[in-house]
Amino acid sequence: MDVTYLGRVEYAPTFEAMKQFTASAANAPSDQLWICEHPGVFTLGLAGKPEHVLAAGDIPVVPTDRGGQVTYHGPGQVVAYPLIDLKSRAIFVKEYVHRLEEAAIRTLAHFGVTGHRLAGAPGIYVRLDDPFSHAMLTQRPQHRVPGSPPPQPDFTGLGKIAALGIKVSNHRAYHGLSLNVGMDLEPFSRINPCGYSNLTTVDLSTIGVSASCEDAAHELAKQLTRLLQG
Structure with missing residues (x-):
């Protein structure tokens, strides 16, 4: 998988480039991993509801074709875009999501932080x-009866530090996948x-870890490359 560090790039043209690469991927020499930052932008997933954008102000809102709802990208956040053939790597979608989350968990561990999965809500959270703390969350995913509805997520005492949408x-x-490193978090309140x-x-x-986006980007790229080998 070829890794490319794009630097800070606008979201909309990057989104279009991902779609174009995927549409013509049969002619591509290899899978890709793009690592970047974006200027401030709200993105709406396919399940996104406009009413969840409370006050966009001067920040653009871009509809996308990924899963999930609304999130924010901005300077100080590392964004990783694996553009890969899951079938050739024998990775099912559920397993793919698990590996993306695991890459975030291992990247956080590199900086001494314990990341957690949360039942009912994708992404990675910290106490x-x-x-x-390495103590397990009471809200962690656990086995449930097949066919039963997913649990309502309980965010008590937790903050979200990494988000994903594919x-x-x-x-x-x-x-x-996006990982928050050293951002202006105010737009999340909008x-x-x-x-x-x-x-x-x-x-x-904000949790007391001094790390550069460059260091976090390289660590996340290393973990994704390892975990997505198939």
């Missing part, structure tokens, strides 16, 4: 009172992040 077309995945009004969003800097 607000002790982001370095699109799969003809076994090829695009869109991906939306219901991922559709939840009671969800706190954090980054590494």
Whole structure:
């Protein structure tokens, strides 16, 4: 998988480039991993409801074809876009999501932070009172009766630090994963992040970890490359 560091790039043309690459991927020499930052932008997934954008102000809102609802991208956030053929790597979609989350967890661990999965809500979360604690969450995903409805997520004491949203077309995945490093978090207050009004969003800097976007980007790229080998 070829890794390309794009730097800070506008969201809309990057989204179009992902779609074009995926549509013509049969002629591509290899799968790709794009790592970048975006200027401030709200993006709406296929399940996104306009009412979850409370006050966009001067920040553009861009509809997309990824799963999920509304989120924010901005400077100080590392965004990873794996553009890969899941079938050739023998990775099913559910497993793919798990591996994206695992890459975020391992990247956080590199900086001494414990990331957690949460039942009923994709993404990675940290304890607000002790982001370095290894204790398991009571809200962690657990086995449930097949066919039973997913649990309502309980965000008590937690902050979201990594989000994901993907699109799969003809076994090829695009869109991906974002990790908050050192952002202006104010724009998250203008939306219901991922559709939840009671969800706190954090980054590494607000939980006391000093890390550059460059270091976080390279660590996340390393973890994704390892975990997506198939």
